Amino acid sequence: MAPNPEGSKDALLPDFPSGPLQPYRARASFSWKELALFLEGEDVLRLKKAIFSALENDPLFARHRGGDLSLEQYRELNFRRCKRLFEYDFFISKDLLENPSKMLVLVTSLGMYDWSLATKIFLDTFVFGSVIYSSGSERHLKYIPRIISMEIFGCFALTEVSHGSNTKAIRTTAHYDPTTEEFILHSPDFEAAKFWVGNMGKTATHAVVFAQLYTPGGQCHGLHPFLVQIRDPKTLLPMPGVTVGDVGKKLGQNGLDHGFAVFHKVRVPREDLLDRAGDVTPEGTYITHVKDDRQRLGASLGSLSTGRVCIVGISVSNLKLALCIALRFSATRRQFGPSDGEEIPVLEYQLQQWRLLPYLATAYALDHFSKSLFLDLVRMQQGLLGKDSSARQAELGREIHALASGGKSLASWTTQRGIQECREACGGHGYLAVNRLGDLRDDNDPNCTYEGENNIMLQQTSNYLLSLLGCGGPGGTRFKSPLKSVNFLEGYPAILGRRFEAASLQDCLDSAVPLAAYEWLVCYLLRESHEKLNQEKRSGSSDFEARNNSQVYHCRSLALAFLELVVARRFHEYTHQPSVPAPLRAVLQRLSALYSLWSLSQHMALLYRGGYCSGERAGKLVESAILELCAQLKDDAVALVDVIAPPDFILDSPIGRANGELYKNLWAAVLQKSDVLTRAPWWPEFCAHKPVVGSLKSNL
Structure with a gap:
């Protein structure tokens, strides 16, 4: 018998149960199964199914x-x-x-x-x-x-009590002793204690510890990673010279033990220096194939870009979960209506659409950015492993560092705002812990800080952009990068001369319109930031002071606008490629346009101040286009959620279950706790305490 692709698809992506969500599913303009297969591919969907099934079936x-x-x-x-x-x-x-x-x-x-x-x-x-x-x-x-085999369990120890984002100022030292061929790892004081290290609190037996490497004679060669045993795997007791402990309860993710470690002249074998960026001979001579100190530091900290790119994906996953809950709730929660007749789902209200659907478009756009940037990162790391020292490889590293730093900030902040909007869009039920939105908000919160505080990370991105002006000047020819994220800057002067030209609402429904506006916005902010820096320097400020005084309203805005442009452009190109199946093009292109317009609308003041927009027409067209796209995507919203939603067991939210039985699921969840209907254990205290009413009256 010939294979049945439809049957195979149904086995991989089974139909959802019928129920209150069925009317929206029936009105969708596309097949959610076809979109899931296009976006993820069969191999990834099978891996996810295996993971989810294993969790659900294991007690x-x-x-x-x-x-x-x-x-x-x-x-x-x-x-x-x-x-x-x-x-x-x-x-x-x-x-x-x-x-x-x-x-x-x-x-x-x-x-x-x-x-x-x-x-x-x-x-x-x-x-x-x-x-x-x-x-x-x-x-x-x-x-x-x-x-x-879990014989050892590890952690990554970079951050210290007194230094986090400023990695160059890390104070843990590793002095090489040629007589024993060992490094002596030492924390000079408690401020140099490794801190906020995940897994270190209770379970890690080994750590990758970053320390300043010193060779005999006192020469420092900068920050290097060392593999250090911190506990005995057989007893979990600390190794000699290591003081290790737990930092305590946090705002979220409390199943993960974050810890600290202080090293008192701990001896580490020479072979446990992770030596790809630099090594020390048995006699104590430092050797490296990376001659530039900054490149060597970048190679040592290359894993930070990996972490930042992964945080983009982690943040997007949280946003997806929150949207699954809020949009399924909105499609089944009925309130008010045009008359005293039947109430209507709150998703039918324009205000609810405007609050949630732009975040749905954002989840799709950021998801594609996350996956594509991760593949870029893998290619860069393959070059590093192959010891590619070409100029292109170095430039690729700089570009990915800028995109990962700014992308991590954009994704984690956008997700944090999106989860809060989802919480409020679910009203009081969104505040109930069992519906999970509070946990998502708390667990996502550290993404705004881990692997670099977001505002500091944005400076990495703006520094990269400003350095391009130093290479070729405005209108120069050096605006080319391996990932083509800055190639548009070759038209820098011409772009600054552009103006908003959309003549109709229909024009604005194409994501090419906001992309053109974003190009102007980034060029404008780049020029303004460059001029602000020069103005500060002319007034006598040092380079540090000039950069410090140019962040607010300039460099910070530049970095965010640039990342939004990169995300919007990548999603636009992805949704407009010829390989997109015809039945999926319309919905994907609407998502692309909505993300771009909605993100751009948050910069309207700058677009008017810089002269790109003038009069009422431009602002009104953008607003009208956002509302029109929300209206067009409203009937697709539940199907778009079905594409990204995990099984109910994983989503774990009564108001977000796939069957749409909002009140039955909520009522069952409330009643399942053993103490819901029982009398409070402190009831005798309530009954025994009687206020002295007569005494109170006499005092009055």
Whole structure:
């Protein structure tokens, strides 16, 4: 019998149960299954299905929220779950380190279940393991099987109590002793203690520790990574000279143990220096193939770009979950109506559409940006592993650093605002903890800080853009980059002469219109930031002071606008490519236009101030186009959510379940707790305490 592709698709993507969401699903302009296959591909969908099914069918993963357990209980359960995952076929393999895309799918899928669990595994396998794999050499490969077998458990120790984003100022030292062929790792004081290190609090046995490397004679060669044993794997007791502990309860992700470590003259074998960027001979001579100090630091910290790119994907996953909950709720929650007759779903209200659908478009646009940038990063790392020292490779590293830094800021901030909007759009039910929006908000919050505080990260992006002006000047010919993200700047003077030209609402429904506006906006902010810097320097400010005084209203805005342009352009090109199936083109292009216009609308004041827009027409056209696209996407909203939604067990929100039985699901969730209908254990105190009414009256 010939294979049945439709049957295969239905097995991979089964139909949703009928119910209150069915009318919206029936009105969708496209097949959600076809869109899911186009966006993800069959291999990724099968991997996700395997992960989700394993979690749902394993009793160890029965739902227990962190708030229902003590801190130690949650930590213990999280570690047992982590250990169990290493037993599954989709998890055990060196392929995870050699196939980063597979690891990213694994982490984001687990994160949809519980970010404490996903982050714990991510830090051990993907960060700790991958840093050893990519920053070390043959002599370090012996650790990889021990990581996969969980014989050792790892963490990544860069941040200190007194320094985080300013990596150059890290104060932990590693002095080489040629008589024993060891490095002496030392924390000069408590401010140099490694801090905020995930997995270090209770479970890590080994750490990649960044320290300033000194050779005999006192010469410092800058920050380098060392593989350091911090606990005995057989007892979990600290190694001699290591003081290690837990930082305590956090605002979220409390199943993950963040810790600190202080090193008192801890001896580390010479071979445990991760030596890809630089090494020390047994006699104490420093050797490196990377002669430039800044490039060597960049190579040592290359894993930070990996972390930042992954945070984009992690943030997008959180936004997807929040939107699944809020939009399914909005399609089934009925309130008011045009008369005293039947109430209508709140999704039918323009205000609800305007609040949520731009974030849905954003989730799709950022998701594509995250995946495409991750592939760019993998290609760059392959070049590093191959010791590619070409000028193009160096430029690719600079460009990815700028995109990862700014992209992490844009994605985490946008998600944080989006989750809050989803929470409020669900009214009082969104405030109920069982519906999960509060947990999503708390668990996403650290993404705004981890791997670099967002405002600091934006400076990395704006510095990159400003350096381009230094290469060729406005209108110069040096505006070319490996990923083509800045190539449009070759038209710098001509772009600044452009003006808003859309003549009708229909014109604005094409994402090419906001893309042209974004190009002007980035050129304008680049010119303004460049002039502001020069003005500060002419007034006598140092380079540091000039940059410090040029962030607000200038460089910060420049970096955000540039990243929004990159995200919008990549999604526009993706949705307009010939390979997009005809039935999917309209909905994808509407999402592209809505993301671009909605993001651009937040810069309207700058567009008018700089002269790109004038009069009322431009502003009104943009607003009308946003509302028109929301109206066009309204009937597709539930199907678009179905494409990105995990199974109900993973989503874990009564008001967001796929069957749409809003009130039945909510009522069942409220009643399932054992103490809901019981009398308070402190009831005797209530009944025994009687205010002295007579005494009160006499005083009055």
